[in-house]
Amino acid sequence: MAEPPPNRQPPSSRTAFIEATADLMRRQGYGATAISEIVALSGAPKGSLYFHFPGGKEQLAAEAVSSAGERLRGQIAAILSSSDDLAVCIGRLIDALAAGLERSDYQRGCPIATVTLEAASASEAIRVSADAVFGSWLTVLAARMRADGLDPAAAERRATFVLSAVEGALILARARGQLEPLIAVRQELTAGPFGR
Amino acid sequence: MAEPPPNRQPPSSRTAFIEATADLMRRQGYGATAISEIVALSGAPKGSLYFHFPGGKEQLAAEAVSSAGERLRGQIAAILSSSDDLAVCIGRLIDALAAGLERSDYQRGCPIATVTLEAASASEAIRVSADAVFGSWLTVLAARMRADGLDPAAAERRATFVLSAVEGALILARARGQLEPLIAVRQELTAGPFGR
Amino acid sequence: MAEPPPNRQPPSSRTAFIEATADLMRRQGYGATAISEIVALSGAPKGSLYFHFPGGKEQLAAEAVSSAGERLRGQIAAILSSSDDLAVCIGRLIDALAAGLERSDYQRGCPIATVTLEAASASEAIRVSADAVFGSWLTVLAARMRADGLDPAAAERRATFVLSAVEGALILARARGQLEPLIAVRQELTAGPFGR
Amino acid sequence: MAEPPPNRQPPSSRTAFIEATADLMRRQGYGATAISEIVALSGAPKGSLYFHFPGGKEQLAAEAVSSAGERLRGQIAAILSSSDDLAVCIGRLIDALAAGLERSDYQRGCPIATVTLEAASASEAIRVSADAVFGSWLTVLAARMRADGLDPAAAERRATFVLSAVEGALILARARGQLEPLIAVRQELTAGPFGR
DNA sequence: ACTATCGGGACCTCCCGTTGTT
DNA sequence: AACAACGGGAGGTCCCGATAGT
Secondary structure, X not given: OOOOOOOOOOOHHHHHHHHHHHHHHHHHOOOXXXXXXXXXXXXXXXXXXXXXXXXXXXXXXXXXXXXXXXXXXXXHHHHHOOOOOHHHHHHHHHHHHHHHHHHOOOOOOOOOHHHHHHHOOOOHHHHHHHHHHHHHHHHHHHHHHHHOOOOHHHHHHHHHHHHHHHHHHHHHHHHHOOOHHHHHHHHHHHHOOOOO | OOOOOOOOOOOHHHHHHHHHHHHHHHXXXXXXXXXXXXXXXXXXXHHHHHHHOOOHHHHHHHHHHXXXXXXXXXXXXXXXXXXXXXXXXXXXXXXXXXXXXXXXXXXXXXXXXXXXXXXXXXXXXXXXXXXXXXXXXXXXXXXXXXXXXXXXXXXXXXXXXXXXXXXXHHHHHHHHOOOHHHHXXXXXXXXXOOOO | OOOOOOOOOOOHHHHHHHHHHHHHHHHHOOOOOOHHHHHHHHOOOHHHHHHHOXXXXXHHHHHXXXXXXXXXXXXXXXXXXXXXXXXXXXXXXXXXXXXXXXXOOOOOOOOOHHHHHHHOOOOHHHHHHHHHHHHHHHHHHHHHHHXXXXXXXXXXXXXXXXXXXXXXXXHHHHHHOOOHHHHHHHHHHHHXXXXX | OOOXXXXXXXXXHHHHHHHHHHHHHHHHOOOOOOHHXXXXXXXXXXXXXXXXXXXXXXXXXXXXXXXXXXXXXXXHHHHHOOOOOHHHHHHHHXXXXXXXXXXXXXXXXXXXXXXXXXXXXXXXXXXXXXXXXXXHHHHHHHHHHHHOOOOHHHHHXXXXXXXXXXXXXXXXXXXXXXXXXXXXXXXXXXXXOOOO
């Protein structure tokens, strides 16, 4: 979990491992992702893996969760500040997720949720990592809601609600192989009693 | 996937396998659940496993999803008809899920979601099974909402929305190791602009 | 090995098992042929297998060897008496084997040889059965050669030689996936210094 | 199948695996030879097996066939150049095979034939490997026959004939548990119309 | 003579992590 | 940082044969 040397040259191997891990686990989860697969997809030399990640698969997963979570946090933040109208922002957020899901044949849902459900009971490190990621997203969301006038407690609650609905819709959409659940949630969140 | 002869005497081995599978996969997911573990927990004879489930682990998982989903559908239906006030019903539903989650040390979330995220990309059979389960829950929910006066399309949408929010909250709660996300969603769903 | 009740009604199950066994083992050998495969191919009920063949797979193989061997002995005898010219007979014999091999995509060689090489070291019963079959073929061949004027010892030797060459050619032909070795042996045996 | 780096130091593990495989399959065939048996006999570390042979049992068998075939080719070549008299050479060849067979209690026949009959229908790789081995033997034999004055086509045919007869005799001898078929073939080949 | 289970033991495969070397 | 090799332990699958009941 210790961040690598801050910012010298992009240590290409280390980064490649994390990215391969994140991509594979997003689609297959923790258990179904073999280290050999990660090595193959990353293109990096296998010998270096345990040099960079002495904690093995578990450490790799935890860092992949953090890394993917951080990236998504940035995207969420960008979308949330793309309009003055909160409902419009949420609509755009869901659209972006839906587009990614469809593009990947309903394979790439939330990169955190899959690993959470699978590994939370087995690895504290992964659970903590996932919790931190969700927390960072909620922070961004809640800030936007406070900016919209909600008091801190209500903002926190509303942020949790929105994130939950979106996460849930991603699951339903993957099960169904259709975007329809995401669309329904989008409508309720932006045009229902909520988004009014 | 075809059920065995409808209803003579419950062939105890077959049922025991399915129940053990459902329980283990609810907590650990598909990949982390070993067949040997299923055999051990079920108490049934190992030799019979491939007699009852020639499709192996995949068939076992698909049937476990169906079975657990069916049972939960019954519970959902019961709770949804326990009061005239829909908001009260939804509150009770979330309370029941929250209680189960807490009782199991945040291990037993939605029995379908974990397997869906993990195996949907690898096994059509499991994906279809999960979709059918979610569909059956949505049917029950939508019916209740139509009874409350919503037109069919709105009911369907609202049902999807509620289920999504609950599923998502279960994920956040497992990641955090606290009930708080479920509580937040409960509040929004029953006391917010929605439950009003 | 005890023959079944001599000749009442053709016990269809028993026969079906033997025939399925003979066909599968001719192509795949002993080890690669699963009992479940035999049951499936035979179409007979699985439950009867151990009734008819309490000795299991080994007994089944031994009887299949005998049965297939006996059938082939008849065909050999017929061909050997189809002409006054021994060379012509041998040519026809090889032609028949070659045709069968080609028709089966080089899968159906000698039904005895495969099982012999594989199981001779593991099962005396099978070895004895195979030896008896080869012996019966040699008897037929030697008789024909004596009829052609060879003295008994020379006939025995010549018969062994011819059978060996044919068996060997069947192996080479299966390895190569071409009839050419059989053709070469045919030529040597019928037109060479031998067949003169 | 691509050989590893040509010839630095003999990687003892890899070689040990191949030799153990060749020995076991010569006696038992492909199906009856368990990988655990190979590991045990080789004395090499089990973990390295799938490092050296990612293709598993099939690759192991194909390489064992090649390796044993190459070794035998050398011995055949040596014997074939041990005398000016071809008949004498062939006699010595059969004697050598007979001695090996008897010494091993009729277990070690042709190391290629057994695997060919068993696995040719299941594995192209093995079939090709076996075909190459037989081809290399035929090349050696045919060369010797051309040296004896036969024209190329006749030499090829005669080589195939001799090899076939020997292979066939090895089968009959294993079935019978006696050397007699080999002796008969030897006599026909060296003293009959052929060896004259 | 046939059915439906049972019983446990191997089968091959492959995985994760380590070691010594460069 | 990277490599080749090791080490041993499951993983899921499936098989052969038995058993109890008809």
